[in-house]
Amino acid sequence: MNEPNIELRENSLRDLVDQYLRYWIWFISGVVIALVCAFIYLRYSTPSYQSNAIVIIKDERSGGGPSELSAFTDLGGFFSNINTSKIENELAILNSKRIISEVVKELNLNITYETVGTIKASELYEYKPFIVQYLSFADSTRTTAVPKLLFEVLSSTEYTVENVSGSNKVTHTFGERVSLPFGDITVLPVLDDPEAFDSYKGKTISVTYRPVESVALSYQRRISVANDIKNSNVVNVGMQSPVPKKAEDFIDELIFQYNKDAIHDQGQVAQKTSNFIDSRLEIITRELDSVERNKEQFKSSNRLTDIETEAQLILENASEYNKRQSGIATQLELANTMIDYMEKSSNNDLLPANIGLDGQEIGEAVNNYNQLILQRNKLLKTSTAKNPVVVNVNTQIDQLRSNILSSLQNTSNALKISMRDLNFQEATLNSKIAQVPTKEKLYRGIERQQTIKEQLYLFLLQQREEASISLAITAPKAKIVDRAYSSKAPVSPNRSLIYLGALLAGLLIPFVGLYAFFLLNTKVSNRRDIERVLTKTMLIGEIPKLKKSDEELIQHNDRSILAESFRILRTNLQYLFVNNTTRKTKTIFVTSTIKGEGKTFIAFNLALTLALTGKKVVLVGADIRNPQLHRYLPEKYRKNRGITEFIIDETTTIDDLSWQSEYNENLSIVLSGIIPPNPAELLMQERTTTLFKELEQKFDYVIVDTAPSMLVTDTILINNLADIMLYVVRAGYTDKRLLGFPKDTISDGRLSNVAVVLNSVSMSNFGYGNKYGYTYSNEKKSWLNRFLKR
Numbered sequence: 001m002n003e004p005n006i007e008l009r010e011n012s013l014r015d016l017v018d019q020y021l022r023y024w025i026w027f028i029s030g031v032v033i034a035l036v037c038a039f040i041y042l043r044y045s046t047p048s049y050q051s052n053a054i055v056i057i058k059d060e061r062s063g064g065g066p067s068e069l070s071a072f073t074d075l076g077g078f079f080s081n082i083n084t085s086k087i088e089n090e091l092a093i094l095n096s097k098r099i100i101s102e103v104v105k106e107l108n109l110n111i112t113y114e115t116v117g118t119i120k121a122s123e124l125y126e127y128k129p130f131i132v133q134y135l136s137f138a139d140s141t142r143t144t145a146v147p148k149l150l151f152e153v154l155s156s157t158e159y160t161v162e163n164v165s166g167s168n169k170v171t172h173t174f175g176e177r178v179s180l181p182f183g184d185i186t187v188l189p190v191l192d193d194p195e196a197f198d199s200y201k202g203k204t205i206s207v208t209y210r211p212v213e214s215v216a217l218s219y220q221r222r223i224s225v226a227n228d229i230k231n232s233n234v235v236n237v238g239m240q241s242p243v244p245k246k247a248e249d250f251i252d253e254l255i256f257q258y259n260k261d262a263i264h265d266q267g268q269v270a271q272k273t274s275n276f277i278d279s280r281l282e283i284i285t286r287e288l289d290s291v292e293r294n295k296e297q298f299k300s301s302n303r304l305t306d307i308e309t310e311a312q313l314i315l316e317n318a319s320e321y322n323k324r325q326s327g328i329a330t331q332l333e334l335a336n337t338m339i340d341y342m343e344k345s346s347n348n349d350l351l352p353a354n355i356g357l358d359g360q361e362i363g364e365a366v367n368n369y370n371q372l373i374l375q376r377n378k379l380l381k382t383s384t385a386k387n388p389v390v391v392n393v394n395t396q397i398d399q400l401r402s403n404i405l406s407s408l409q410n411t412s413n414a415l416k417i418s419m420r421d422l423n424f425q426e427a428t429l430n431s432k433i434a435q436v437p438t439k440e441k442l443y444r445g446i447e448r449q450q451t452i453k454e455q456l457y458l459f460l461l462q463q464r465e466e467a468s469i470s471l472a473i474t475a476p477k478a479k480i481v482d483r484a485y486s487s488k489a490p491v492s493p494n495r496s497l498i499y500l501g502a503l504l505a506g507l508l509i510p511f512v513g514l515y516a517f518f519l520l521n522t523k524v525s526n527r528r529d530i531e532r533v534l535t536k537t538m539l540i541g542e543i544p545k546l547k548k549s550d551e552e553l554i555q556h557n558d559r560s561i562l563a564e565s566f567r568i569l570r571t572n573l574q575y576l577f578v579n580n581t582t583r584k585t586k587t588i589f590v591t592s593t594i595k596g597e598g599k600t601f602i603a604f605n606l607a608l609t610l611a612l613t614g615k616k617v618v619l620v621g622a623d624i625r626n627p628q629l630h631r632y633l634p635e636k637y638r639k640n641r642g643i644t645e646f647i648i649d650e651t652t653t654i655d656d657l658s659w660q661s662e663y664n665e666n667l668s669i670v671l672s673g674i675i676p677p678n679p680a681e682l683l684m685q686e687r688t689t690t691l692f693k694e695l696e697q698k699f700d701y702v703i704v705d706t707a708p709s710m711l712v713t714d715t716i717l718i719n720n721l722a723d724i725m726l727y728v729v730r731a732g733y734t735d736k737r738l739l740g741f742p743k744d745t746i747s748d749g750r751l752s753n754v755a756v757v758l759n760s761v762s763m764s765n766f767g768y769g770n771k772y773g774y775t776y777s778n779e780k781k782s783w784l785n786r787f788l789k790r
Contacts, residue, residue, distance in 0.1 A: 015528060019518065022764035026510040034506030038498050044119050047490030051247035052238045054481040055255055057090045087227055090477075091235065094258050095225045098381055101216040103253045109246075110215040116150070116204040125246045129153055129200040130174065130189050132207050137183035146182050146209040153201050156189060219250065234481070244486035251484035262477035265378075269350055269370050274467040276352040280337065281460050288453040295446045322448065325422045329452050330459075331358060332415040339408045347397060348373070351404070356459055362407050369400045524734045526765035527758055533739040537727075537746060539756045540576070541569030543602065544763065545731070552601060553632060553663065554608045566609040569757065576724055576755060585696035589622075589722035591706045591715045593738045597730035598759040600628040603705040606726075611666040615700040618658060621672040623707040624679045625714065629671060634662070642673025647687040654694045668699065679707075683717050692721050709751065710741045716750050725754045731761045 020027075093099065104110055113128050114121040130153065137146070152160045152169075160169045161178065172178050174189045191197055224238040237254065241247035334357050342351065350373050351366045376393045383390060524530060527539050544561050546552065554563045577586055590603040600623075607619040621629035624644055640659065646652045654670075661667040676682050695702045704722070706715040719725060727742050745751040 020511065020514055023510065023514055026514070027507055030510040031503060031506035034502040034509075035499065038502035042493060042495055042498060045493050046120065046122075046242045048240045048242050048492040049244040049247070049486045049489075050238060050240055050491045051244055051251060051484055051486040052236060052482075053248075053251045053255065053484040055235050055237065055478040056481055057087055057233045057235055058475075058477050058479060087233055087235070091225050091227060093261070093378070094235070094237070094254070094478075095220060095223060096382060097213075097216050097220055099254065099257050099261060100219050100223070101212055102257045103250060104212050104215050104219065106253055106257070107249055109219070109250065110210045110212050112208045112210075114206045114208070115200075116206050121206060123243050123246075124205070125243045127193065127196050128190055129197050129205070130159065130187050132209075133186045133188065134209055135177065135184040135186055138181070149180075149185075149207045151187070151205045151207060152203070153197075153205070155201070156191060156197065159187060161187075223254070235478075237484075240492060248484035248486055255478055255480060259476035259478050263475075265374055266477075268374065269353060270467050272350040273352045274464060276341070276355075277460050277464045277467065281457070281464070284453060284457045284460060288450070288457055291446065291450045291453055295443075295450060298443060298446055321422055321426055325419065325426070326448070326451055326455070328415050328418050328422065330356075330455055332412060332419065333452070333456060335408050335412040335415060339405065339412065342401070342405050342408070347394075347401065350374075355463065357411070359411070362404065362411070365400060365404045365407065369397065369404060372397050372400065522735050522737065523732050524729055524736055524739070524758070525731055526761065529736060530729060530739065530756055530758060533736070534743055534746070534756060537742070537754055537756055538576075539758060540572035540726075541565065541757045542761045543569075543598075543605075543757065543759045545760045552605075554605050554612075556612075562605070563609075566605050569606060570609045570613075573724065573755075583696075583723065585700060585702060587692060587696065587702040587704065587721060587723045588726060589704045589706050589715065589719070589724070590726045590728060591709050592728040592730075593710045593734060593741050594708050595626065595711065597708075597728050597734055599708075599728040600631070600705050602726065602728050602757055602759060603703050604629070604632050607667055607701070607703040608664055610701045610703070611664040614666060616666055616668070616698070617701040617703060618668045618670060618695055618699040619661075620670045620695065620702060620704045622683075622704045622714070622718070624672045624676060624682070625707055625712060627672040627675070629669070629705055633669070633671075640671050642671035643688075643691065644673030644676050644682065646673070646691055647682050647685050648676075650687065654691070654698060658698075670695070680713055680717060683714055688718060689721065709745065710738070716745070719751055723753065725751055727751070727754050727756050728759050729756060730759045731765065733760065 111132060111134070113124040115124060130151070132149070132151075134146075147163050150162050154160060154171065156174075158171055158173055160171050161180075162169045163180070172187070174187055176186070178185050178187070189197070219239075222239055222241075224236075226236050226238075228234065228236045237251050239247045239251060241250075334355055338352075338355065338357070345351075350370050353366050353370060354363055357363070372393055376390060376397065379387065379390050379393065385391075385394075527542060530539055543565050546562065550560070550562065554560075554566060573586075573588070588606070590599045590606070592599040604619060607617050611617045619629070620643065621627050622643060623629075624642075627642075641652065641657055643657070646654075646657055657670045658668040661669050682688075692702065706718070709715045709727075729739070742751065742754065742756075746754050
C-alpha cells in the first residue's frame with residue numbers, strides 16, 4: 001500500500017475520532033449520570049445471599065439396603081426389598097411442587113412480614129413483634145388475592161390495622177378475633193424479647209398473605225438442585241434470598257420433607273406385606289386348630305396310644321419321602337395362596353414380597369412389580385393417567401403381573417407332578433405295611449396335615465416380625481453432608497459488574513446517540529463535508545456561527561472571532577488575485593445554492609472588511625427578485641433607486657444610485673431597486689455590463705450580492721462579469737445533496753472562478769479543530785481553568 005493511501009486512511013480514522021471527541025462533554029455527562037444512577041440503584045436495591053446444602057442420596061442397589069439395616073440382613077426376606085432409584089428421579093422429587101408446598105406450609109412462608117420504609121421495605125424473619133393467624137376467608141376471596149395489611153404496634157396489648165387500599169385505622173387488642181372484609185384474623189404478640197418488641201412500637205409493618213400454591217411455584221423457580229459431581233450421588237441444593245436465615249430454614253426443611261416422603265414410600269411395601277401376613281395367620285390358625293381337634297377326636301374314639309412302634313422299621317424307610325412331601329406341600333400351598341391373592345387383588349395393589357417360595361425369579365419379579373407400582377403412584381401425583389410415561393409404566397405393570405401369575409401357575413403344576421411321584425412311591429411302602437391297621441394310616445394323614453400347618457404358621461410368624469422391625473427402623477434416604485449455610489457477602493447485585501455496566505452505558509448511549517445523529521444528519525457540518533464533494537474547488541473561508549447576543553456586522557477595531565474570520569477570508573482572496581494583475585478593480589460575486597444560506601450576510605461583512613483597509617468598496621444588491629440587503633440598512637435608505645432603475649432608465653448614473661454607508665466612509669452601497677416582472681431578461685441588457693464597468697472605474701472592489709444559483713438563472717447570466725465567484729454554503733442548513741449542484745455547474749463551465757465560503761460553522765467544527773482558539777487576546781480557556789479561577 002502506498003504512502004498517500006496510508007495517510008488518507010489515518011486522516012479518515014483521525015477525523016472519525018475527532019468527530020466524536022468534539023462532544024466530549026456528552027460522554028463525561030453520560031458517565032457521571034450512569035454512575036450516579038448505578039450508585040442509587042445499589043443504595044436502595046435489596047442484596048441477595050447464596051445459601052447451599054450438600055446431601056448424599058443413598059442408592060440402595062442390588063438389595064443391599066442402608067447401612068443401618070446391615071444387622072438384619074441375615075434374616076433375608078423382606079430386607080432384600082429396598083426401593084432403588086436413579087439420581088435424576090430423586091432430583092425431580094426433591095424439586096417437586098408437592099414437596100415444596102409441604103415446606104411452605106410447615107414454615108408459614110406464604111405469610112410475609114415487612115417493615116415499611118420511606119423508599120423500600122425490609123422483610124422480617126428471625127424476629128417478628130407479632131404473629132398474624134388467618135382463621136377464615138370469605139367466599140369472595142377464594143378467587144381474588146388477600147389484600148396487604150398494615151399494622152402499627154401501640155403497646156404490648158394494643159395495635160392498629162388498616163387495609164393498604166386506604167381503609168381507616170382501627171385499634172384492636174392482641175388475641176381478639178378481628179373480622180375484615182376478606183375474613184377473620186387473630187394477632188398474637190411475641191414478647192420473648194421485650195427490648196426488641198419495644199423497638200417496633202410506632203413502626204408500620206405490612207403483612208402479606210399469598211396462596212400456598214403460588215408461593216410453592218415461586219420457590220420452585222428459585223431453588224437449584226444439581227448433581228455437581230458426575231457419576232456420584234452428591235446433590236447440591238442452593239438458593240438465593242435477601243434473608244439468609246429464611247433460605248437456610250427452607251433448604252433444611254426441604255431435605256427433611258424429602259426424607260419423610262421417602263420413608264413413607266419405603267413403608268408402603270412393608271405395611272402391605274404385614275397386612276397380608278396377618279390375614280394369612282388368621283386362616284392358618286383356624287386350620288391348625290381344626291387339624292389338632294381331629295387328631296384328638298381320632299385318638300379318643302379309637303383308643304389309640306403309640307401305634308407307630310409297630311411300623312417303626314417301615315416308617316424309617318418312608319421318613320425321607322415324608323420330608324419331601326412336607327416341603328413340596330408347603331411350596332404348593334404358598335404358590336396357590338399367592339395365585340389366589342393375585343386373582344382377587346387389582347393392578348393398583350402391591351404384592352407381598354419374599355413369602356418363602358423357592359427360586360429367585362419369582363421374588364425378583366415381585367420386587368420389580370412393587371417398584372413399578374410405587375413409581376406410577378409418584379407420577380400420578382404430578383401428572384394424569386394419560387401421560388405417556390404413566391401409560392408406559394401401566395403397560396410394564398400389566399406385562400410383569402401376567403408373567404408373575406404365569407410363573408406361579410407353572411410352579412404349582414410342577415409341584416403337583418412332584419407330589420404325585422411321591423404319592424406313588426408312598427403307595428409302594430404302604431403295600432409293605434398292609435398289616436398295619438387302617439386306623440394307623442388315617443392317623444398318619446392327620447399328623448402330616450398338622451406338621452404342614454405348624455411349619456407354615458411358624459414361617460408366617462417369622463415374616464411378621466421382620467416386617468415389624470423394618471417399619472420401626474426405616475432410615476432416611478438423603479444423608480446430610482453439610483447443613484444449609486449462607487455466604488457472608490451478597491452475590492447480587494454485583495457492584496463491580498453494575499458499575500462497569502454503568503460506565504459502558506454512560507459511554508455507549510452518547511456514542512449511539514451521536515452515531516444516529518451523524519447517520520441521519522444530511523446537513524453540511526464542516527469543511528470536510530465540502531472537500532469530499534468539491535475536490536477541485538478551493539474553500540477560502542469559514543465564518544463562525546453567531547449567538548443571539550452577537551453583532552451581525554463587523555465593528556471598528558473589532559477583535560471578535562467573526563471579524564478575524566473575515567480578515568482571513570480577505571487575506572485568502574488577495575492570494576486569488578495574485579495572478580490577476582491586468583485589472584485594477586476586483587469584482588467579487590457572492591451567491592449560494594438556495595435562499596437562507598447567508599450570502600447577503602457574507603457580502604456585507606466582506607465589504608466592510610475590505611473597506612477597513614482604506615480601499616474604496618461598493619456593495620451591490622444584484623438579487624432583484626428577493627432583495628435582502630436592506631435588512632442591514634436604516635429605514636430611510638431602503639427606498640433608494642437601484643440596479644433596476646439604472647438598466648431601465650438610461651439617464652440614470654452611478655452617482656444617482658450609490659450612496660456612502662454609515663458603517664464606513666470607504667463603503668458605498670447600491671441597492672437592487674424595484675422588483676421587475678422580468679428580472680432575467682433585464683439582467684441580459686447591455687446596461688448591466690455598463691453598470692459594472694462604471695463601478696470598476698470608481699471603486700477598488702465591487703462586491704455583488706446575487707440571487708441563489710439553483711433557484712433562478714440570474715447569477716449564471718452575469719457570471720462572466722465576476723473576477724471571483726464566492727459560493728456560500730451554510731453549515732447545519734445546506735443539505736449535502738445540494739453540493740452536487742455547484743459541482744455540476746463548475747464542471748460544465750456555467751460558473752467560473754468559484755471559491756467556497758462555509759458560513760455559520762459551530763465552534764466544535766471550526767477549521768481543523770478548535771483546540772487553540774481563534775485569536776490571541778480571546779484565547780479559550782478550558783472549563784477546568786475557568787472552574788478553578790472562580
